[in-house]
Amino acid sequence: MLKIDNLHASVEDKAILKGINLEVKAGEVHAIMGPNGSGKSTLASVIAGREDYEVEEGEIILEGENIDELAAEERAHKGIFLSFQYPVEIPGVSVTNFMKTAINETRKAKGLEEMPANEMLKLIREKSELLEIDRKFLSRSLNEGFSGGEKKRNEIFQMAMLEPKLAILDETDSGLDIDALRIVANGVNKLKSKDNAVIVITHYQRLLDYIVPDYVHVLHNGRIVKSGPKELAHELEEKGYDWIKEEVGA
Amino acid sequence: MELKDKLVSSFFAFEDHLEDASPIHDIRNEAIKTFEQKGFPTKKEEAWKYTSLNSVLKHDYSLFPKTENAIEYKDIKPYLIHDIDSYKIIFIDGKYSSHLSQTTHDGIDVCLMSAALAKPKYRLVIENYFNKAATKDSLPSLNTAFSSEGAYIHIPKNKLVEKPIQIVHFSTGNEAALMLQPRNLIVVDENSHVQIIERHQSLTDNPVLTNSVTEIFANKRAIADYYKIQNDNQNASLIDNTFIKQKQESHVSVHTFSFGGKLTRNNLNFYQNGERIDSTLKGITIIGDKQHVDHNTLVHHIEPNCESHQDYKGIFGDSATGVFNGQVVVEKEAQKTNAYQSNNNILVSDKATINSKPQLEIFADDVKCSHGCTIGQLDESAMFYMRSRGIPEKEARALLMYAFSNNVLNSVKIPEIKQRITKLIAKKLGVNIGFDL
Ligand SMILES: Nc1ncnc2c1ncn2[C@@H]1O[C@H](COP(=O)(O)OP(=O)(O)OP(=O)(O)O)[C@@H](O)[C@H]1O
Ligand SMILES: [Mg+2]
Numbered sequence: 001m002l003k004i005d006n007l008h009a010s011v012e013d014k015a016i017l018k019g020i021n022l023e024v025k026a027g028e029v030h031a032i033m034g035p036n037g038s039g040k041s042t043l044a045s046v047i048a049g050r051e052d053y054e055v056e057e058g059e060i061i062l063e064g065e066n067i068d069e070l071a072a073e074e075r076a077h078k079g080i081f082l083s084f085q086y087p088v089e090i091p092g093v094s095v096t097n098f099m100k101t102a103i104n105e106t107r108k109a110k111g112l113e114e115m116p117a118n119e120m121l122k123l124i125r126e127k128s129e130l131l132e133i134d135r136k137f138l139s140r141s142l143n144e145g146f147s148g149g150e151k152k153r154n155e156i157f158q159m160a161m162l163e164p165k166l167a168i169l170d171e172t173d174s175g176l177d178i179d180a181l182r183i184v185a186n187g188v189n190k191l192k193s194k195d196n197a198v199i200v201i202t203h204y205q206r207l208l209d210y211i212v213p214d215y216v217h218v219l220h221n222g223r224i225v226k227s228g229p230k231e232l233a234h235e236l237e238e239k240g241y242d243w244i245k246e247e248v249g250a
Numbered sequence: 251m252e253l254k255d256k257l258v259s260s261f262f263a264f265e266d267h268l269e270d271a272s273p274i275h276d277i278r279n280e281a282i283k284t285f286e287q288k289g290f291p292t293k294k295e296e297a298w299k300y301t302s303l304n305s306v307l308k309h310d311y312s313l314f315p316k317t318e319n320a321i322e323y324k325d326i327k328p329y330l331i332h333d334i335d336s337y338k339i340i341f342i343d344g345k346y347s348s349h350l351s352q353t354t355h356d357g358i359d360v361c362l363m364s365a366a367l368a369k370p371k372y373r374l375v376i377e378n379y380f381n382k383a384a385t386k387d388s389l390p391s392l393n394t395a396f397s398s399e400g401a402y403i404h405i406p407k408n409k410l411v412e413k414p415i416q417i418v419h420f421s422t423g424n425e426a427a428l429m430l431q432p433r434n435l436i437v438v439d440e441n442s443h444v445q446i447i448e449r450h451q452s453l454t455d456n457p458v459l460t461n462s463v464t465e466i467f468a469n470k471r472a473i474a475d476y477y478k479i480q481n482d483n484q485n486a487s488l489i490d491n492t493f494i495k496q497k498q499e500s501h502v503s504v505h506t507f508s509f510g511g512k513l514t515r516n517n518l519n520f521y522q523n524g525e526r527i528d529s530t531l532k533g534i535t536i537i538g539d540k541q542h543v544d545h546n547t548l549v550h551h552i553e554p555n556c557e558s559h560q561d562y563k564g565i566f567g568d569s570a571t572g573v574f575n576g577q578v579v580v581e582k583e584a585q586k587t588n589a590y591q592s593n594n595n596i597l598v599s600d601k602a603t604i605n606s607k608p609q610l611e612i613f614a615d616d617v618k619c620s621h622g623c624t625i626g627q628l629d630e631s632a633m634f635y636m637r638s639r640g641i642p643e644k645e646a647r648a649l650l651m652y653a654f655s656n657n658v659l660n661s662v663k664i665p666e667i668k669q670r671i672t673k674l675i676a677k678k679l680g681v682n683i684g685f686d687l
Contacts (some may be wrong), residue, residue, distance in 0.1 A: 017362040024302060032539060045634075048634075048638045049637075049638070050634050050638075051634070052630075071642075071643065072634060072637035072638045073637040073638075073640050073641060073643065073646075075638075076637070076639055076640035077637055080638075081638075081639075082636065082638050084638075086633040087635070088629070088631050088632045088634075089632075090632050090635070090650070090653060091653060092652070092653025092654065092656050093649055093650075093653045094655065097684075098636075098639070098649075100684070101641055101645065101649060101683055101684075102636075103640075104639045104683075105640050105641050105642060105683075106640040109640070109642075117387050139652075162639065162640065167330045175251070197677065220347055
């Protein structure tokens with residue numbers, strides 16, 4: 001599904017990603033962990049096509065196609081979804097209207113007709129029930145004044161609406177209480193299939209108890225310095241990152 | 251010949267033809283003298299520092315166009331709010347068009363200035379109100395000198411006028427260049443309520459210069475809601491001079507939507523003469539190319555316990571230029587005034603500019619006055635957020651701009667106007683999305 005090859009990226013001439021290699025196959029869940037500032041969110045943003053990051057070297061291949069030149073919206077149309085670590089507040093645009101626009105623009109890009117209004121309503125109802133989101137919430141301005149947990153739940157609601165092929169969840173667990181974590185994880189699991197894939201960026205094991213990864217990667221100083229099975233996450237939670245830093249001689 | 255000389259020299263021939271009551275002749279004669287003496291305003295004047303009329307004064311305008319034209323309803327329908335039942339006062343090249351209009355004398359007067367100036371039954375209202383709010387500045391004076399046609403609306407007391415009134419001026423392009431000077435008088439008596447929509451529209455790209463004056467008098471507890479839709483062609487310029495006198499407990503709102511035209515100057519003046527008056531001035535400006543829109547507002551608080559609310563949003567692209575000059579005067583007697591002013595702008599291009607200048611002159615000590623002005627760019631992280639969800643750049647931009655300005659629409663009371671403005675915004679931003687309806 002996704003193949004990242006020797007990816008180097010910088011922002012304002014500061015090198016942040018220094019040679020990332022990662023392959024994610026359909027049906028897999030990958031977890032990316034690593035200390036603050038190691039480049040996890042940067043990697044997520046670069047995959048999603050944020051323009052402030054300069055890709056200096058390497059390539060990102062989605063289903064056999066190099067997506068380096070594609071704009072963020074074109075990547076979204078191809079099925080990439082990024083759940084933001086810090087979702088952006090957009091005053092004056094309601095959640096519902098935002099979703100309608102996102103879905104219809106995606107359909108337009110694929111040469112499809114707009115989704116009929118009743119179908120849209122049905123979809124919104126179904127997905128908001130899945131994530132136990134109050135309907136009143138949906139008429140509020142997107143993320144404006146939402147609590148941390150509400151923002152994260154709303155991100156997954158959007159993911160459920162858009163049904164991406166590759167979902168990248170950047171610290172979606174932070175800010176969620178136990179109940180919300182269960183609801184959100186359940187939402188993600190419901191969407192999982194053999195045809196799509198998930199990358200989970202997190203600092204904590206607790207989300208991985210629900211969304212069980214096939215692989216765990218440790219990102220440090222712009223490189224993946226260790227990869228392993230799901231048990232690696234337990235080890236990291238227990239022992240921290242110092243032993244890895246020592247191992248790689250950083 | 252310079253436009254000024256042409257105007258002055260053609261005045262007497264023009265005036266001679268009019269068979270109005272003599273006081274109006276005197277007013278016109280005074281006014282042309284004032285204009286002759288002051289001339290067109292230049293950038294040397296503080297109030298015109300950022301707006302130069304040079305480029306619009308250079309044309310050889312026809313002042314008295316030929317009357318024949320073959321405009322039909324289908325030609326003008328796109329420019330009307332046609333999905334509501336309304337009164338219509340339609341002018342073509344400055345001349346009243348009876349077959350396109352729908353006026354009334356049934357309990358209220360929705361008719362013509364030319365009739366009101368000439369007929370004895372209107373004499374009292376004309377004597378009491380005509381030219382009683384307009385200032386003696388050069389452009390209003392010029393309009394006064396040539397005032398002969400426009401809308402005359404008189405709502406006697408205790409009338410709730412359910413149908414909005416549309417005043418629309420069309421220019422046909424029959425003249426290579428045309429100057430229009432419409433003159434509107436609106437008197438709303440005690441406890442009455444009226445809603446008015448005004449638009450100036452040229453049907454071709456021939457240059458048009460409109461110097462209009464509208465006087466609105468809101469008597470005790472009257473309510474007047476006025477909507478100005480400014481979306482004219484690229485060679486049409488508008489100088490709108492609106493003067494509003496309010497008596498106690500009256501509420502007047504003016505919404506100005508400026509999306510088009512070459513040069514637009516809105517001189518909007520509110521004078522509060524009574525207690526517990528409410529004045530609302532709101533606007534959305536979205537322009538590009540080399541368009542220029544200048545909002546020059548004045549709210550004069552004279553008596554205690556009154557309010558004013560100003561909220562202007564501007565979005566400027568390409569080499570567009572904007573001006574907001576908001577003057578609020580609170581007289582010594584006007585205690586407990588609550589005056590709010592806000593002007594927020596987004597510059598979408600490096601070449602666009604906005605000059606925003608609040609001017610607060612407060613002589614009372616127990617007042618609440620606030621003003622805020624912001625100039626910014628579109629939030630780039632919001633752009634990425636939206637695009638990462640599949641909304642293309644142009645549409646994301648448009649959605650953000652719409653969201654930035656749409657709270658101005660909250661106070662629009664006619665849903666069809668709201669819809670129309672939303673559509674105009676989408677069109678102006680070049681997108682085909684539904685925004686939030
Ligand atoms: N726009 C930017 N301008 C300058 N520096 C940036 C920018 N974005 C990221 N950085 C820097 O790049 C490095 C990696 O940041 P990134 O947000 O990717 O880390 P992270 O691994 O997600 O950290 P955390 O666990 O705290 O979320 C940091 O040192 C950060 O300060
Ligand atoms: Mg991060």
